[in-house]
Amino acid sequence: MGSIFPLNPMVAIMRTYILIRLAGPIFNEYIEEQNAKNISGAHKISLESVLIGYVLPAMPSLLELICSRNGWYDPLIQYQAYYNYTVFPGNTYDYSPFNTSVQEQFYNQLYGPGNCLDQIKDCAARGLNDICESADNFCYSLVEEVLPDNTNRDEYDIRELQPDPFPYAFYVDYLNTPEVQKAIGAYQNYSESSSAVGNAFSVTGDDNREIGTIEALKKLLDQGIYVLLYAGDADYNCNWLGGGVVAHEVNAPGFASAGYTNISTSDAIVHGQVKQAGLFSFARIYESGHEVPFYQPLAALEIFERVIKGRDIETGTCGVGAGSGYVTNGTVESKYREGNGTIQWEVQSANATYNTTTGAPGGLGKRDVGKRGRGLQGALSHAGKKFKI
Incomplete structure (x- = not known):
């Protein structure tokens, strides 16, 4: 049995990142379980085995790091976070989208007898697909969609109204050029989503199942794998308030006593904060929607580099491996508030450009970049439902 990767170091690195990003904690834990079995004739999925001979001995094995961006981990926590983000305690953009009547209706649809939370618990107890x-x-239509239904705002970036032209879509054309496909060894065109896969997830109600994601994260940490959860704080869909609660549920050693501290980057601008204990960290990224690398490219790149080098997220100068005792010092909560200076009150032109310095639209581009589908969420629907990745 040969390697699943071609013998090209850059392609291997690219595909490794894609697998880490999309597979999720459950798949990654499964791969680690299979690696531990040492099955005769099977190859462990690791960069060390792929990159032998390419003078990259410092690169970690494939599953020595997990980066999860604006993830959907636990519906019981994260459906409540929709209310937390928009009503109480609210978001850091000083944007209160609902009047009192909508707030009360929202609360009832979430917490009322037989409503969203009760149905999530019933799903967990019985596990039946139809339930x-x-x-x-129910939770999608009457909890998650309360924001876009009442405000026409993009749930992946509350600063923008729909249709939101950001992030751009022209990268799809670039990936499908013959030159790029040949360079990376692709044998078919890139597409953002699959209706067949999306519908399969929908008919089993997977968004409302907690399928062991948090336990999988714990197991990965127990195996010495670097785990980073991070979220753009303008994203409502998988918002950072819910992500922060999930991070505490993981209960990594030392994490409860860690504090939020500023993330330092090479441009000397604070783009966010991180709370970290050893190999586990949670980062909040400022002025960023769901796709953090689009809104904060430099910060996203430098954070990723720190993870793959086994360094701390705050500065990138400290090792955080087993026995390091590394813990961030800072505030119990991340308190920085952007205010509503970047909240947009008019729909942006389809060919608007985004200024990553100001965190706001920055003028018109030369081409119609259109609306990015954001993977399963934007392009797939089952009875109108969006999907989270």
């Missing part, structure tokens, strides 16, 4: 699908549809 979970019904819960999924």
